[in-house]
Amino acid sequence: MPLSYLEGIILYCFQQLKCERSKAAVFHLLKGKKSSQTIQDSIIFHLSNLFGICRELELEEYNHLLNRLVQLSYVKQVKGEFYMVTMNGERVLQEFLSEKPFPDKLDGATYNDIGKIFWQRLSLFVQTVSHLVYNHSKFLPITNNGQLLHFVKTYILQMKETKKNIGNRTFLEMNRLLECLDEKGAILVVNRLSGFKKNGITFEQLAAAANEDPFYLKLMFQAAVIQMVNELQKRSDQYPILFGLLRDLIKKHPLTASAEKTYRLLAEGLGIDEIAAVRKLKRNTIEDHIVEIALNMHDFAFEPYVSKEDVVKIGQAIEKLQTNKLKTVKEYLQDQYSYFQIRLAMAAIRRWQ
Template sequence: MKLSSILLQIIGKMHGERSKNAALYILRGKKSGQTLSDVKYFNLKPYFSILPKVEVEEYEEAIHLLQKEHLIEIKDQLVFITEIGFEQLQQLPSTHFKGWSYRGKELLFFRRLSLVVQTVSNIKNGNRSFLPIESDRTIQIFVKRFFMNRPLADPEFARQIGKELIKAIVQSGMSEEQKLIFAYRLTGYKNAAMTYDQLSIELKRSPSSIRLLFLESLHRLLPIVEHKKEFPIMSSIAADIRIVEDLTESATATKKLYLQGLTMEEIAAKRNLKLSTIEDHFVEMAIHDERFPIHSFVTERDVQAVRLKMKELQTKRLRVLKDEFQALSYFQLRLILSINTGGQDD
């Protein structure tokens, strides 16, 4: 699994509609109105925020590789997938990312799990004085509470954790390589976790490939253990990891004020934010709420006209649509786009 392969899948969906950096913003989980809209417009929820710390240099290198292999081309700042690229895309194995559902919190789950495994492993071997793998106080407190009223010193408890984890891993459908990476990333008694760089040398893969494989393994594992009676321990560790609110925190605050009867201008003033930011929030609301009152902002006639033009021109580019409907604002066009698209849940 390579970054370039992930990019090819993203670019394949946005084919000719966005600039090359649009995919970077999706991978990083940028919370701008445009990126959040693109995630929904192009059904890219699986890839949202899967690489929040990806460097520009690494991203550019992957883009250059795709260009060098003639899989993509850039024209007028827009990225297109070539015929060869489409052929390559059909041959890529399916991925199982659920970026939108976790948005980085899958790593919080693993950090909790790592400290639980380290603690149980050391206690089982009679070592009560060890340096915790996690220095984050929030995670330490979570794990301490997790162990409350649980038989930490009982060897059977340690075996139960192991049984649950192994069963969940098997059910998750991870590849053998992913199982190996997952195991090596855990810390046990006198056994430190391996870094991505160390695993890269061990498995003869790039660090970014190791990172992607590991992340996908977590996205495979979490849906298995969440809220299932057969995994009581794992589901406790996974508590509150899945994102249940589609709206960003700031958009949620805006929505509350809107429901109280405030206008967009009043909300902007009250929250000391730019009107354009509030517009972003309203587009978010329209994307995720089928009951959003879009006709308070644009007529049904305009909605249908824009939809027909989108179909005729086969485009979702705002600039193109703006040229066709100069009387409509970019905000109104984005609202229409937001209710004109379906999307995956993950």
């Protein structure tokens, strides 16, 4: 029985986790839970591209899909909430990924942090400009989100150009931007856009017309949006209008809000216990933030917490044991290192790779 694309992704996640994380870890990953543990798992187990790709996934549906994989003998429950992929599941997964590999530029975290809002702005902007060019100032906008409506209205008024000029420049920039996409990605983007006498097509409608999995089309679309975001950042001078829809969304550091506060205090020279006292948080929470910072900041200094020699030693243990289980590594190294130090070492190893 063929897998849905979401089922294939769930199967892939369990294969990557190698029975070292529970089924809840996969659910949190796909939902994009912004906890240090989930973020670290996504990086350590090479699942960053899938982080948050299915935020609308409900626990009941997830359990149903997982149970179906069990019934098909593609995964089996080994203990408690832990599952492993069977040999049959590995064979099916290999065929699945060979037929429909993940889109190249898929990046769930970036899409949800930047791409989603950028697309909402872009689609409303294109719809608005399209109607203004045809002198139709009264139309039903594709969203009733007050912030989006205010942003686009303010942005257009700030241009202080004729409607015709705005329309022509937008058309030229959009054409140039679509050229950075492959044909399927460009067609998806164009079909999703609304304009004068044109309504955007839903993923379900597109999937039915192409006999395709709607979730697969959603991921292709997300990847296309990320490509557009990357193109705008690289060549912002070539897209003065469209880059304006993105500029304020670009963050220097992809940190959670709480980790960002800890980062600023670290930069001021405060230690872990001092930060915990200032922020009235547990030491473990601050350590979680530091691991998150280490995973995202290329200039992060590990040495105050774990030496290069210790990172090498911990890395050798991980390689020998073929596991990322903190407890297993800690016990093998005879408790020489704290869980915090081992997690930081893992972050350092990922950076060096």
